Amino acid sequence: MNGTDIVWSAVHEVAAGLRYELLDYSISTGRTRVVAFADATSTEFWFPSLAPDGTLVYATVEHPGANPEFDVYLTNLAAGPPTRLDPSGGVTTPAFNGSVVLWKQVNQNVFNAGSLERYDLATRHVTPIHFGRQVAVNYPSVGTRFGAVWGDDYKDFEIVDLATAQPIVIQRWPVTYPYDIARPPIMGNLMVYVVGPYDPAAGHLRLCWARLPG
Numbered sequence: 299m300n301g302t303d304i305v306w307s308a309v310h311e312v313a314a315g316l317r318y319e320l321l322d323y324s325i326s327t328g329r330t331r332v333v334a335f336a337d338a339t340s341t342e343f344w345f346p347s348l349a350p351d352g353t354l355v356y357a358t359v360e361h362p363g364a365n366p367e368f369d370v371y372l373t374n375l376a377a378g379p380p381t382r383l384d385p386s387g388g389v390t391t392p393a394f395n396g397s398v399v400l401w402k403q404v405n406q407n408v409f410n411a412g413s414l415e416r417y418d419l420a421t422r423h424v425t426p427i428h429f430g431r432q433v434a435v436n437y438p439s440v441g442t443r444f445g446a447v448w449g450d451d452y453k454d455f456e457i458v459d460l461a462t463a464q465p466i467v468i469q470r471w472p473v474t475y476p477y478d479i480a481r482p483p484i485m486g487n488l489m490v491y492v493v494g495p496y497d498p499a500a501g502h503l504r505l506c507w508a509r510l511p512g
Contacts, residue, residue, distance in 0.1 A: 300348040302326060303375060305333065307343040307356070318343045320356060322375055333375065344408050347440075349396035352376055355383070357390040357401075359408060368404055372419075383417055385424065393440040398460045400427075400438040400445045411436040411450050416463045425463045429456050431470070441484035442512050452478035452496070457489070457510075476500070487512050 299305075304323045309316055316338035323330045333354070334343065342359040349355075352375040360367045370392045373380040383392075389401040390408045397419050402412040411434035414427040429435070432449035439446050444466075445458045455469040469479065482491035487510045494503035 300350050300352070303348060303352065305346040305348050305354060305356075305375075307346060309338060309342075315339070320346060320354075333373070334380070345391045347392050347394040347399075348375075349394050351396060353394070353396060355392045355394040355399055357392055357408065359390075366406075368408065370399065370401055370417075383419075383422075385422075389415065391436070391438060393438045393445065395440040395442065395460070398440060398445075400440050400447075400458075400460075402435060402438060402447075409436075414438060414447055414458070416445075416458070416460065427458055427463050427465065429458075429465045430454065430467065432456060437481065437483075439483040439485070441486050441489070441510065443487070444484055444489070444510050446482040446484045446489060446491075448481050452480060455479045455482070455491070457482070457484070484510070 302325055306321055308319050318338055319335045320333040320343045321330055322333050344357040346356040355372050358369050368388050368390045370383045370389050371380040372383050388403055390404045392399050392401045399417040402414055404410055404412040414435050416425045431451045431454040434450045435447035437448045445460050453471040453475055456465045456467050458465050476495055477493055478496050480492045490507045492503055493506055495501045
């Protein structure tokens, strides 16, 4: 969602079998249209991320043979064919703010955690991002200046400066600390996240938020 449109991926059963679609809902007109579609045996659409100007980045799982391929594409809701962004494949879960894309390296499955990379739309340069205690991450998000991920170390809370590709430690707890941090998405300069025990029966979950500098 970017304030004017909502884009999502879906899979439908049609006469020929399963079909993946990218769908766009216009808030102003109340209409839904198909941005792209493909037979499920050839291409799957995942994780659309929409910038304020209507530029759309999304991931695919493509099936050219025995092993799936994972790629990220850019297009515009107004017009134009998609352009593949990743130079070597094996990336998914893109998050896009109009100039920078965060994605993760992955194999076998789009939901597996992987290493984080930053793609600059202007230079087409890919920069690996290395966190202090996070070996693998999932579900990246991007705001105006910062990006966030859900790391495999739930006691370590780090975000990344999109301009420098450098991580910033927000909170780092010892492994014996009873609480975890989960799912910290960023939109604009607002970040929200969940703090609580891994087992909800052991205590209450807290939904927290922070205003980040622009």
